[in-house]
Amino acid sequence: xxxxxxxxxxxxxxxxxxxxxxxxxxxxxxxxxxxxxxxxxxxxxxxxxxxxxxxxxxxxxxxxxxxxxxxxxxxxxxxxxxxxxxxxxxxxxxxxxxxxxxxxxxxxxxxxxxxxxxxxxxxxxxxxxxxxxxxxxxxxxxxxxxxxxxxxxxxxxxxxxxxxxxxxxxxxxxxxxxxxxxxxxxxxxxxxxxxxxxxxxxxxxxxxxxxxxxxxxxxxxxxxxxxxxxxxxxxxxxxxxxxxxxxxxxxxxxxxxxxxxxxxxxxxxxxxxxxxxxxxxxxxxxxxxxxxxxxxxxxxxxx
Amino acid sequence: xxxxxxxxxxxxxxxxxxxxxxxxxxxxxxxxxxxxxxxxxxxxxxxxxxxxxxxxxxxxxxxxxxxxxxxxxxxxxxxxxxxxxxxxxxxxxxxxxxxxxxxxxxxxxxxxxxxxxxxxxxxxxxxxxxxxxxxxxxxxxxxxxxxxxxxxxxxxxxxxxxxxxxxxxxxxxxxxxxxxxxxxxxxxxxxxxxxxxxxxxxxxxxxxxxxxxxxxxxxxxxxxxxxxxxxxxxxxxxxxxxxxxxxxxxxxxxxxxxxxxxxxxxxxxxxxxxxxxxxxxxxxxxxxxxxxxxxxxxxxxxxxxxxxxxxxxxxxxxxxxxxxxxxxxxxxxxxxxxxxxxxxxxxxxxxxxxxxxxxxxxxxxxxxxxxxxxxxx
Numbered sequence: 001x002x003x004x005x006x007x008x009x010x011x012x013x014x015x016x017x018x019x020x021x022x023x024x025x026x027x028x029x030x031x032x033x034x035x036x037x038x039x040x041x042x043x044x045x046x047x048x049x050x051x052x053x054x055x056x057x058x059x060x061x062x063x064x065x066x067x068x069x070x071x072x073x074x075x076x077x078x079x080x081x082x083x084x085x086x087x088x089x090x091x092x093x094x095x096x097x098x099x100x101x102x103x104x105x106x107x108x109x110x111x112x113x114x115x116x117x118x119x120x121x122x123x124x125x126x127x128x129x130x131x132x133x134x135x136x137x138x139x140x141x142x143x144x145x146x147x148x149x150x151x152x153x154x155x156x157x158x159x160x161x162x163x164x165x166x167x168x169x170x171x172x173x174x175x176x177x178x179x180x181x182x183x184x185x186x187x188x189x190x191x192x193x194x195x196x197x198x199x200x201x202x203x204x205x206x207x208x209x210x211x212x213x214x215x216x217x218x219x220x221x222x223x224x225x226x227x228x229x230x231x232x233x234x235x236x237x238x239x240x241x242x243x244x245x246x247x248x249x250x251x252x253x254x255x256x257x258x259x260x261x262x263x264x265x266x267x268x269x270x271x272x273x274x275x276x277x278x279x280x281x282x283x284x285x286x287x288x289x290x291x292x293x294x295x296x297x298x299x300x301x302x303x
Numbered sequence: 304x305x306x307x308x309x310x311x312x313x314x315x316x317x318x319x320x321x322x323x324x325x326x327x328x329x330x331x332x333x334x335x336x337x338x339x340x341x342x343x344x345x346x347x348x349x350x351x352x353x354x355x356x357x358x359x360x361x362x363x364x365x366x367x368x369x370x371x372x373x374x375x376x377x378x379x380x381x382x383x384x385x386x387x388x389x390x391x392x393x394x395x396x397x398x399x400x401x402x403x404x405x406x407x408x409x410x411x412x413x414x415x416x417x418x419x420x421x422x423x424x425x426x427x428x429x430x431x432x433x434x435x436x437x438x439x440x441x442x443x444x445x446x447x448x449x450x451x452x453x454x455x456x457x458x459x460x461x462x463x464x465x466x467x468x469x470x471x472x473x474x475x476x477x478x479x480x481x482x483x484x485x486x487x488x489x490x491x492x493x494x495x496x497x498x499x500x501x502x503x504x505x506x507x508x509x510x511x512x513x514x515x516x517x518x519x520x521x522x523x524x525x526x527x528x529x530x531x532x533x534x535x536x537x538x539x540x541x542x543x544x545x546x547x548x549x550x551x552x553x554x555x556x557x558x559x560x561x562x563x564x565x566x567x568x569x570x571x572x573x574x575x576x577x578x579x580x581x582x583x584x585x586x587x588x589x590x591x592x593x594x595x596x597x598x599x600x601x602x603x604x605x606x607x608x609x610x611x612x613x614x615x616x617x618x619x620x621x622x623x624x625x626x627x628x629x630x631x632x633x634x635x636x637x638x639x640x641x642x643x644x645x646x647x648x649x650x651x652x653x654x655x656x657x658x659x660x661x662x663x664x665x666x667x668x669x670x671x672x673x674x675x676x677x678x679x680x
Contacts, residue, residue: 053541053544060520083546169680173673173676173677176673177608177609178603178608178609178610178641181669181672181673181676182672184673184676184680185676185680188680277679277680278680281679281680
């Protein structure tokens with residue numbers, strides 16, 4: 001069974017209930033390091049350890065028909081034939097008791113969901129692409145849709161910033177050589193940072209609604225280059241799950257953003273969008289992504 | 304662990320293999336089992352010899368000895384031929400002079416295995432009962448190609464052509480690669496009224512693959528259950544943490560497998576010392592077989608900013624003009640992009656004149672992505 005959008009305490013209750021209902025002998029929980037799901041009574045496996053010989057062969061021996069395998073947040077790669085996924089498939093072949101928890105149904109595109117589908121169906125349809133009828137006919141899914149909202153706040157940049165943007169852009173394309181092309185939008189996205197910082201200082205009252213010293217409101221940027229106490233990086237913000245965040249920039253990879261979302265549970269965000277092409281491109285990239293996720297929810301909830 | 308994976312839902316792979324072995328014995332009088340000293344052929348030989356013992360029959364065990372192999376491989380083949388069921392074995396240990404690709408050196412392109420006049424350099428003496436000269440008419444013998452002459456596959460073909468209506472039993476498993484799957488399944492054969500989907504016709508003989516649906520774990524389960532000896536190299540590889548694909552007892556100097564040289568001094572120091580004297584390029588390949596900037600071809604050396612630039616440098620500085628021209632002609636048919644150039648560099652570094660690791664001649668997705676970014680950013 002697949003559960004989408006469930007919180008940690010709900011996961012705990014569901015696992016305990018399942019164990020009691022089916023006289024489970026042992027419970028193996030596989031979860032990534034960032035979001036460990038572990039209990040004193042379960043065999044807790046870190047995601048990256050799954051492929052190690054000492055873990056893989058031990059679990060092949062220990063997982064039997066009365067074992068429960070729990071996968072918590074297993075979507076870590078979009079490669080359906082990823083080695084870790086393949087190892088987990090071996091475990092799942094050995095028992096019919098399995099629970100899969102995942103925050104969002106996909107990392108990027110709806111095809112990603114088929115990785116979860118494979119887990120729940122013993123990879124019977126591993127060669128099939130996304131097919132909502134196939135999915136709904138063959139698995140049970142519990143969905144709590146998490147609806148992300150991004151509200152763009154336009155930030156006017158100075159003429160010098162715009163000049164710098166075009167100079168940097170030309171330079172990057174000329175010098176890209178053998179480097180990953182993604183470095184171009186990644187680096188260009190940082191150009192508007194100073195103007196955004198200036199905007200935060202000038203507009204903090206309206207951004208913080210009423211109180212400019214509101215300590216619960218923090219900003220999130222790609223890195224620490226803006227050097228300000230109220231600006232965190234995505235990595236740091238993951239460990240601070242009580243604040244309200246305003247986004248200065250978005251991560252390049254969706255998985256970094258969903259990891260951030262998972263840690264702080266906030267779904268509605270204000271995002272500073274400089275009047276540069278790259279900022280608009282990132283906003284569109286994420287808006288399209290949110291629409292894709294919402295479309296998947298609509299499909300999965302058809303049943 | 305259980306033997307569960309099978310292409311027939313009603314029987315496990317072991318029972319299926321035993322049934323296929325019986326079929327082979329029922330339908331062929333002349334049976335030859337190909338062995339390599341690896342885990343798969345060990346299991347295959349054991350299954351075949353068990354049946355041979357039950358029927359009081361003799362079968363051939365065929366081993367084409369490349370000379371340059373692990374000592375553990377030789378010990379394993381000796382175990383199969385001399386210890387497992389000697390009364391039921393006709394040893395067909397081929398130690399004849401033939402050519403092997405040496406991907407470790409630009410200067411000594413080929414190893415002439417068992418080269419006459421070089422007895423003192425051979426990795427080890429020939430076996431007393433080995434077949435030491437071709438048992439076919441060398442005037443009409445098949446050759447691999449102009450470059451390699453009598454190569455590994457040509458020897459096998461010539462050897463097989465000496466026989467008629469024989470079953471050559473091979474421990475090939477489909478799960479190892481799509482190519483192997485195609486080999487097994489492309490041309491089913493008809494034997495005495497039965498369709499055999501795990502066999503192919505080869506000249507006047509048949510190749511059959513009774514282990515075609517076994518996976519890696521099935522093989523090890525069988526070895527464990529039957530307490531069979533196996534090559535020590537697997538234990539070394541397992542301890543090194545190598546993955547399943549890397550754990551192979553294969554040729555030591557071929558383009559696709561020379562990386563095993565990197566670990567060789569650790570696994571078998573004596574064999575390695577002997578090999579260094581036997582063939583040029585071994586030390587370099589041992590040191591750099593997994594180096595990102597050399598044989599692994601995953602990173603550009605510092606002085607180059609593109610694979611195209613590096614490729615052109617390698618062609619320009621190639622020690623043999625005729626070989627360099629061969630590459631120039633081949634590359635002229637390819638697309639000009641970084642993705643293709645990187646693969647061409649691999650061919651040049653491995654001196655792959657035979658095109659054993661072909662270039663995938665496709666547009667570079669990077670170019671498309673860069674064009675997109677130029678437009679939208």
